[in-house]
Amino acid sequence: MAESWDVLVVGAGPVGLTLSLLLARNRHRVLVVERWPALYPLPRAVGLSNEARRVLNMTGVTEPLEPHVLWDPEGSSLDYVTPEGEILFSETLPAPARAEGPHGGTFNQPDLEAVLEAQVEAEPTIRLLRGHVVTDLQQNDDGVRVCFAPSDENGGPRAGAGELTCTAGFVVGCDGATSTVRSLVGIPMDGDLQFSSDWLVVDLKPTVKREWFPHFGQVLGPPRPVTSVPAGPGRRRFEFMLLPGERKEEMATDETVWRLLAEREVTPADAELVRYAAYSFRACWAQRWRQGRVLVAGDAAHLMPPFLGQGMNSGIRDVATLAWRLDLVLKGIVPPDTLDDYAGERRPHVEQLISTAVMIGNILCMVDPEACAERDRAIRENTGEGPPAMDWRMGTDSLAAGDPHAGRLGRQGLVRVGDREGFFDDVCGMGAHVLLSRDGDPLESLSPPVREAWERLGGVAVHIGPDAPVTDVEGGYAAWFDEWDRDVILLRPDFHVFGTADSLDGADALVRELTERLRLELHDTASTGARPTARD
Structure with a gap:
């Protein structure tokens, strides 16, 4: 494949597909390389912010996506409740980007990816190459030489398979937490907030209609912290924190999952189990987001605990900020060093999100009865107020100097x-x-x-x-x-x-x-x- 592309995007998840579609709006030629041969069929991300919805609207997927999103009503909040059902405090979700309508919603990630991929396949300037893994990146002043090979069943290079090459003006790694792109250009993860917590994530389809409490919220310990949220139309997600002494491989079994669900009054008689997996939630970000003509976005640039539901949404914000800068650079209107401001704008916002998520995680992940009782008492004495509210403002170094409104999200009316x-x-x-x-x-x-x-x-x-x-x-x-x-x-x-x-x-x-x-x-x-x- 001795071809030349304006941008090579590594990773065909929501972030990579969104970036490719944003670039295609301006007729840029984009190659998307994805290591897996087919869409991953199981749920992962579930939260979609209204800001991300505005970005996705630019890609042309609003209408086909609508049936797959369960929008939250105005004034929705994330409730933190005790095991006895007392709401200790509520965190109002971010103000909507539209004049009215929902703050955000929930979805099933395979549905979102299928909608985005169909749009990508319809774009004449995008090529999606599945079942291939990037093996080498070599940069010069004019572009990047990219080597990639067919992938094996584990996502690595297939033994004995021939290698392909192409060139691209820029490469963007949207290839997740274990980013190959980030590794190949030597970008370390930094800013580790020393937060790590193991959780069992369970997705199901309720077969009996019921009212959920909390509808969108966290059940605090003791004994076990639990997250309970909608996960798109007709779906529900539970996340169970693993307690000291519990091992991920031992907890991720049908028997254990149904035992934990039974504690939330969910049984095989009223729900279908879709998927479960044990994860370690981490909090960190990449030391650099640009290395010459190679950039990273999404989970390749930052990892955050899911307590704010902003992991994928932050990746969508990344590429919304990056796409228009790449467009101007590729057209020769502005110089490449304009891309240096990408990280300066996005990283402060992400750092604040991660810090807030960790703060919430430290509140949520308590299991010691005395510590939990002290936490609950302090929250009650503070009139039900939780962690400080997010500022939701991007980094301002590349914006109008001294303007208190710079970096705010614009109104949509x-x-x-x-x-x-x-x-x-x-x-x-x-x-x-x-x-x-x-x-x-x-x-x-x-x-x-x-x-x-x-x-x-x-x-x-x-x-x-x-x-x-x-x-x-x-x-x-x-x-x-x-x-x-x-x-x-x-x-x-x-x-x-x-x-x-x-x-x-x-x-x-x-x-x-x-x-x-x-x-x-x-x-x-x-x-x-x-x-x-x-x-x-």
Whole structure:
């Protein structure tokens, strides 16, 4: 296979498939190499955030995915309850990225992967190569030479099989916790928070309708901490912590699983066992996320305990941030060192998530009766408050300096352009920088060099308001501007806020700062190209 690709993605899980589809939106040629010959049929991740839903919407899978997701109602929370059923505290799930609707939902990972893979197979610029494993990566200034071979039943190189080679502009390892890509370029795991806990994860299909308590939550010890959550339409997941002296290989048996489920009033008469496996939950992240033209994302870049349900969602955030930067680099609009900011933006967010998950894990994983009693007393005296709330803000070193709103997730509300009404992403476009103002057309406030740079970036200018080209249907954007006391907001292609300005007069400086952060040179002459604006 002496072919050349823009990007080679290693790993055909949700993160790798999402990245390949985001790149294909801009017609980049992508090869996806996956060591296993077929989709893995058993459940793994179950939580889907609304932010991840917005990213997946860019890949075109919203409609086929919808039947496979069980969306949580507004105001959903994760409850922490005692064995006697007392709710000690509740953790409200992240604010929704849409104006209304669910915070997030649960799903069956094989269903998500099947939907994504079908979309990948329909894309003419993507090739999915299953049953092959990467064996070597050699970089130079122009790209990466990749060697790979057919895989055996254990996922390693098949003995005696011939080796294939290709070249790629960039390689992205989305190949999981034991990442081959990370190992081949010598990126160590770092930031280990010294958290490790063994759990037995059980997935089942209830055959009798019932109310679950907690519906979405953690049952604290003593004696045994248990997680109980929905796992997609018609599915349920239980996670049982292994107690001191219990071994993973001894606990992962049908007999033990049904014994533990019986303690939660689940029996073979009212549920079908789908799968169970024992895992060690860890907390760490990669020391570097980029090594020249090789990058890592998802579990290849970070591992977190599942207590926040953000492992896969963090991987989706990774590739949403990475894809638009790769697009600009591949088009020659910005230099490759712009990719250095990828880790600077994503790692602080991931570190905070992991630290919060570990904090929750330390609360949840107690089994000593005296320690548990002291924990419960402290929570009650603290009026039912648990760990500090997540900030949910990305790293800001590559965003507008000193802006308290930079790094926040942008609002998603209902808008109208002409006779078309829908959510902002669907009506005004996705995957571009957006300069949003309520006071007028922000494009008119840009100087010729800045406007020309904005057009090179493919930026979109949106004037939104009661009498503007884009109508704020429910007033959500007006409320957003009022809350922040700003008149201009600059959004990135990954839906996050780059920065804001208090008037249209500040729009030029805001976009100029964006070009500086992206290492994009300004030209002296004004652009004569077509004016980008909200799509109609």
